[in-house]
Amino acid sequence: MDEIIRVENLSKTFRTPFRRKRVDAVSNVSFVVRRGEIFGFLGPNGAGKTTTIKMLTGLIQPTAGTVSMLGGGPADLSVRARIGFLPEQPYFYDYLTPVELLDVFGRIFGIPARIRKERIESLLTQVGLFEARNRTLRKFSKGMLQRTGIAQALLNDPELVILDEPLSGLDPVGRKEVNDLIATLRQQGKTIFFSSHILADIERLCDRVVILDRGVTKAAGTLSELLTSDSGEREILAGGITDVSGLNGLDGVVRCETYGTDAVRIVCESAASDRLVGTLLRAGGTILGVNDRRISLEQLFVSRTIREKSCPATDNEGEVRGVSE
Amino acid sequence: MKNGFADSIRRTFAIARNTVLEAIRNRAFLGMGIAAFGLVVSSIALSSLAVRDQAERVLVDFGLAATSLMEIVIAITMGVILVFKEIDRKTFYLVLPKPIRRSEVIAGKFVGLLGVLGASLLLMAAGWLISLQVKGISIPAGVPQALLLVWAQAALITSVAIFFSSFASPVLSGVFTFGVFMVGSSVTVLQELMQARKGMLATPGPARLIAEGAVAVFPDLSVFNVGKELILRIPVTWEYVGASMLYCGFYCLFFLAIGALVFQRRDFS
């Protein structure tokens, strides 16, 4: 089975009891998460990420649509036994020590006592809390709590790890640690579903993403699919040529500009790129690079979410940059 | 799943264990327990009732009543915040997605609180009996039975508190549960009033209808109160205790089942 999660037409409408106001937190969202991938669930605050994750973990019931995961549904105990979950801003029994907390959860998972003890010690070592293992959680810093949360999410050696905003609120060192941990988990063959509004981290880690805004899917796919603009344009970087005006007149050239002191950057139709490379070489230039024009995830994010709200007619051209570095 | 029942028990006890730990590590709760213990001991030890016979009656009755009341206070206060606190502090976000049924969480909370109630009962009873000894009053024969019944009553009230807290705020749940305790304690009084020749409840009418309804629905808590028998040195048979425990178990199951059903359907957002 290659599909770990299949979400189909998932919707959640919250109703405030008295004023009868409706909030469509999630509307008709569908996606598939495959085994072994890091799946990014991206969207600004209030997009509906946490609501969707709560439906995946059985904390709330969908208004409509279905969730199937690991061959069952969110309510199946056998499915839950194979999932690790880190909630957004996790809260703990603060009268317990991390060892005791993990022990409670280990008992729920039904991990036998001896294995439980070993697993807890190795996990606490892995997240760097071994020294603090017998201090009560009340005395833990935010970063330490987040690491405790990660440890409990890995306690059952899950196949699927669901992390809700695991990087928000951490300092740069903490973020790097969590990033590395996610990468390690993937190497172990785990499937990771994580939500974020932090674009850079999604961009660095994720194989595929869904972009959510106000409950609606704005984009979905692999990063390379999403980041390749569908304009069908390429970018040629050529050295030894400075005559921009001459190039601008050529067939297939969209735009042209100087690049540094001794180079030009030509944006052209993809179909014309081979011919233009030939032209440039004959004119005595050297080709420094030819790339499909890609936009960064951030630009995609902004263009698909914010743009529609405030300035629907904005010309996006200026924001596009090459990803050739 | 194999061993489904054993797994269910195991998960229930994991929650119960944590509930006991929470109570033990709660300073306010510990303080309350120690204060109650001190109150019972000191009030009995310091009492200087003149008439020997009267002192015995009062001290036996007072000790049992105080212990029983403390148990009810613990049952109501802890019962109504048990579930609420986990929702309010969002600790349920970590527990409920684990492979555990919500009904097991409710049952675990209940069992854990039974443990806490049992421990505090033993503590207060020890204080009571020690001070009886100090006063030179012989300990009545039915004490173990009486304590078991006090515990059963507290269990029943706990289940009522958990039931209300599955849909109402802690304060409201507390008020409702206390209401059930008051009505439940008055069931025999109501029955007597209805059988009386005169009075509001003796003749047909809305008041009598309400009283009849209350008698039919509410648990009769006087079942669990054998203070009088203790004073009069009337034996409390184990058959009676067993029947009362069954009565208690029936109501606990009823209230917990409805509570769990409501809890099951609840969104945690």
Ligand SMILES: Nc1ncnc2c1ncn2[C@@H]1O[C@H](COP(=O)(O)OP(=O)(O)O)[C@@H](O)[C@H]1O
């Ligand atoms: N219990 C609730 N009642 C009403 N509205 C809610 C509730 N929970 C979330 N929402 C609303 O649903 C939307 C999505 O919230 P959320 O899923 O938390 O977004 P995200 O996690 O992407 O920041 C927001 O507009 C939020 O205000």
Ligand SMILES: [Mg+2]
């Ligand atoms: Mg969120």
